[in-house]
Amino acid sequence: MSVYTPAEVVEETGFSIDTLRYYEKIGLLAPVDRNSAGQRRFSEDDLGWLGTIRCLRDTGMPIAEMLRFAELVRAGDHTIADRIALLEEHDRRVRDQIDNLAERQRYIHNKISYYRSVL
Amino acid sequence: MSVYTPAEVVEETGFSIDTLRYYEKIGLLAPVDRNSAGQRRFSEDDLGWLGTIRCLRDTGMPIAEMLRFAELVRAGDHTIADRIALLEEHDRRVRDQIDNLAERQRYIHNKISYYRSVL
DNA sequence: GGTTGACCTGGAGTCCACTCCAGGTGGGAG
């Protein structure tokens, strides 16, 4: 089981070290293992979880809701139905976001066409 | 030429009255006409511009850039090429956003499928 | 003529998600 230094995790996840500490502080990341000097050593599992966080964050999920999800994950297998419900709800919002963006994009395209026509 | 009260504009645009005042204060909205009592009376043009703002805002354009666009619009027809450039740049970012969301959505779908498989 | 309600102003406050800072530790390179 390999471990990762903060610098490696920054490199792999794209989160800043401050953000990683912040996520741990608020409990979005479970307490990370430390070496004898008290420095963080992230596990493979931490990396996987950070990947999930990245995905949820980048699709606009607020931290408060990611925290709820994190709690469900920590609570064990009996919360899987709840996790599905949470992700499905989020998925609907992502779909709405995409539809909305596509709709607005048409407006932008029209605007560009209009400007081109008066050049 | 009909005019609109603040309440009507709130109704039509979905912006709150505080947001409308804020946009006027920072210059995103040109100074709005007033009646004899000093109350705002929005024009058809204001409504149209607010529609544009809504679209740009909802596609994630920061206020600073909307301000730049507003200045180009106010500067007159010789800025049309610049406006096209700005909108095309923004359009690219919107496309990236949509692609990104679609990609992340696949991850979410996989996650849901996985959870379903272990139920 | 009193009350209500929509509106006004300047400025302070809020929320979110970080981001930065000062001051300190421990291990490895030269």
Add this chain to the structure above:
DNA sequence: CTCCCACCTGGAGTGGACTCCAGGTCAACC
């Protein structure tokens, strides 16, 4: 041995985009 560098902590500060507030005006309705 000394220096540097990556890392640590608690807590303060930032940026963006609003949102709220106190105190005031005016017109209209009862």
